[in-house]
Amino acid sequence: MDHRVSLKGGNGINAFSALTIADNIEAPSANHKPPILPGWFSEYSSIWPGQAHFLKVENILFQGKSEYQTMLVFESSTYGKVFVLDGELQLTEKDECSYQEMMTHLPLCSIPNPKKVLLIGGGDGGILREISRHSSVEQIDICEIDTMLIDVYKEYFPDVAVGYKDSRVKLHVIDGSVFLDSVERGTYDAIIADAFDPIRGGDDELFETEFFEKASRGLRAGGVLCIQAESIWFSGVIGFLLCSTEGPYVDFRNPINPIDPHNYGVSKQPLKFYNSEVHSAAFCLPSFVKKVKSKRCMKGSTENGWS
Amino acid sequence: MDHRVSLKGGNGINAFSALTIADNIEAPSANHKPPILPGWFSEYSSIWPGQAHFLKVENILFQGKSEYQTMLVFESSTYGKVFVLDGELQLTEKDECSYQEMMTHLPLCSIPNPKKVLLIGGGDGGILREISRHSSVEQIDICEIDTMLIDVYKEYFPDVAVGYKDSRVKLHVIDGSVFLDSVERGTYDAIIADAFDPIRGGDDELFETEFFEKASRGLRAGGVLCIQAESIWFSGVIGFLLCSTEGPYVDFRNPINPIDPHNYGVSKQPLKFYNSEVHSAAFCLPSFVKKVKSKRCMKGSTENGWS
Numbered sequence: 001m002d003h004r005v006s007l008k009g010g011n012g013i014n015a016f017s018a019l020t021i022a023d024n025i026e027a028p029s030a031n032h033k034p035p036i037l038p039g040w041f042s043e044y045s046s047i048w049p050g051q052a053h054f055l056k057v058e059n060i061l062f063q064g065k066s067e068y069q070t071m072l073v074f075e076s077s078t079y080g081k082v083f084v085l086d087g088e089l090q091l092t093e094k095d096e097c098s099y100q101e102m103m104t105h106l107p108l109c110s111i112p113n114p115k116k117v118l119l120i121g122g123g124d125g126g127i128l129r130e131i132s133r134h135s136s137v138e139q140i141d142i143c144e145i146d147t148m149l150i151d152v153y154k155e156y157f158p159d160v161a162v163g164y165k166d167s168r169v170k171l172h173v174i175d176g177s178v179f180l181d182s183v184e185r186g187t188y189d190a191i192i193a194d195a196f197d198p199i200r201g202g203d204d205e206l207f208e209t210e211f212f213e214k215a216s217r218g219l220r221a222g223g224v225l226c227i228q229a230e231s232i233w234f235s236g237v238i239g240f241l242l243c244s245t246e247g248p249y250v251d252f253r254n255p256i257n258p259i260d261p262h263n264y265g266v267s268k269q270p271l272k273f274y275n276s277e278v279h280s281a282a283f284c285l286p287s288f289v290k291k292v293k294s295k296r297c298m299k300g301s302t303e304n305g306w307s
Numbered sequence: 308m309d310h311r312v313s314l315k316g317g318n319g320i321n322a323f324s325a326l327t328i329a330d331n332i333e334a335p336s337a338n339h340k341p342p343i344l345p346g347w348f349s350e351y352s353s354i355w356p357g358q359a360h361f362l363k364v365e366n367i368l369f370q371g372k373s374e375y376q377t378m379l380v381f382e383s384s385t386y387g388k389v390f391v392l393d394g395e396l397q398l399t400e401k402d403e404c405s406y407q408e409m410m411t412h413l414p415l416c417s418i419p420n421p422k423k424v425l426l427i428g429g430g431d432g433g434i435l436r437e438i439s440r441h442s443s444v445e446q447i448d449i450c451e452i453d454t455m456l457i458d459v460y461k462e463y464f465p466d467v468a469v470g471y472k473d474s475r476v477k478l479h480v481i482d483g484s485v486f487l488d489s490v491e492r493g494t495y496d497a498i499i500a501d502a503f504d505p506i507r508g509g510d511d512e513l514f515e516t517e518f519f520e521k522a523s524r525g526l527r528a529g530g531v532l533c534i535q536a537e538s539i540w541f542s543g544v545i546g547f548l549l550c551s552t553e554g555p556y557v558d559f560r561n562p563i564n565p566i567d568p569h570n571y572g573v574s575k576q577p578l579k580f581y582n583s584e585v586h587s588a589a590f591c592l593p594s595f596v597k598k599v600k601s602k603r604c605m606k607g608s609t610e611n612g613w614s
Contacts (some may be wrong), residue, residue, distance in 0.1 A: 016462070051384075053358065054358060056357040098462070275594050280591065281587075286580040286585055287580055
């Protein structure tokens with residue numbers, strides 16, 4: 001299911017091990033009800049109680065419900081158009097670039113000559129738009145179960161959904177985890193999972209089991225997986241989890257496949273956020289994160305065929 | 308005057324040229340009134356209209372007014388104690404570390420053997436606490452005009468105001484700019500200015516004139532100045548402006564004076580945020596910032612004796 005997180009389009013970006021997450025979260029309490037402010041959209045999340053971020057609504061453009069989820073599109077005062085899924089902020093026009101670009105180019109610039117890429121979720125098309133900037137790529141599979149979501153993005157966010165215009169893209173309307181069952185071992189160079197909320201999934205469950213095994217099977221040796229991994233801070237920053245399968249060493253901190261800034265793919269715009277320097281910098285973690293990470297990694301490393 | 312910014316304690320940190328600021332700001336409009344939510348403190352700023360950040364108030368601990376400004380201290384639900392100056396959020400216990408540590412160690416770790424440091428503003432004592440971690444430092448002068456602010460911090464934020472316990476600290480109750488007039492040329496290795504809001508100061512005014520000339524005079528050749536320089540994004544990130552006077556080359560990106568993590572100074576805690584990696588990473592800027600910067604720097608470089 002495509003329940004993505006409320007921090008899509010985070011302002012600052014840090015890539016870090018998902019193993020660090022749980023220590024930074026206080027248990028949501030029933031006392032923490034979302035505050036309401038008429039005329040404003042609330043980004044309140046029970047994961048971060050005691051704080052709320054609001055965007056001023058100018059105009060509601062669309063409200064609807066698919067088989068899977070409710071959708072809302074509004075024009076905000078200063079963030080451009082905003083997409084809301086099941087009440088949670090998914091994307092704003094003004095800052096979607098940072099999330100989409102980092103989520104895509106962190107994995108694809110870390111491996112030589114990526115040819116086959118699988119995107120799980122990401123139905124808005126923004127990550128497709130970013131994959132499209134890589135001329136080495138021959139095949140882009142996307143698993144998105146909610147076709148209505150795609151239609152809404154195509155209607156209201158053409159500069160995001162433009163990714164579907166790339167002729168290498170093939171849409172599979174199927175749950176990504178089910179799709180992976182049918183995939184031949186070692187098929188993909190990279191898998192990008194923009195499909196679930198690592199926190200709402202319940203503790204570390206998602207990071208220990210089935211999904212990682214399946215993704216590992218679907219990747220070639222030395223292939224890479226990128227998952228969004230929530231925030232180490234309270235707001236405005238988002239993390240990514242990057243993994244590689246056993247095989248040729250992947251040095252995520254030093255991207256060996258720098259992006260060609262002159263190849264826009266199907267996009268009409270150059271990159272706004274990502275560059276090689278920002279790539280490497282995303283792996284430089286504040287001291288408090290490093291501390292948690294080193295404790296947790298002792299416990300959680302080298303499971304499920306990941307190196 | 309000590310009108311510091313509302314983003315003190317920003318979540319992510321980026322150091323960048325202050326010359327980039329103006330392009331990212333929309334003109335405040337009279338239509339943008341701060342929204343009110345009973346029981347919550349609003350971080351709304353007319354600089355970033357159309358959005359507001361709220362912290363839940365558990366308990367108001369102090370309200371008062373000095374000769375210069377109003378002060379409020381409250382216990383928040385999840386950010387610890389919060390200090391508010393003239394209605395603007397100044398500091399929260401939970402994330403003050405990132406601001407204080409970066410503001411201090413970015414300049415002091417970039418030069419060899421800093422001995423004399425001047426802090427302008429920063430009356431809370433947090434930057435003093437951080438300077439205290441540097442054993443090479445022999446003299447720490449601080450200019451803070453509002454002694455009531457210092458007293459309130461000592462009462463409610465002892466882990467921040469602990470910086471005043473360092474015997475090298477000398478408090479000067481005087482405007483920093485006036486103080487600089489009396490300083491002998493070339494006195495300081497570093498000046499840290501935590502005293503004004505670069506945006507509210509009016510366009511580029513502050514970055515072109517008197518203050519920079521005075522600071523330049525007060526610094527030795529190859530001495531450094533650090534000023535907080537607001538946000539390149541919308542929230543959650545803060546920028547710093549770092550300058551060096553003409554003289555021995557200062558390579559801010561590659562700190563030559565790494566901090567000793569075992570020297571806590573007067574603090575009871577190790578560093579929470581800063582480390583050498585984060586220092587260098589703070590200079591890696593997103594593509595859209597680099598673009599603005601390169602345009603503006605053509606115009607504004609090598610004025611006022613700065614290299």
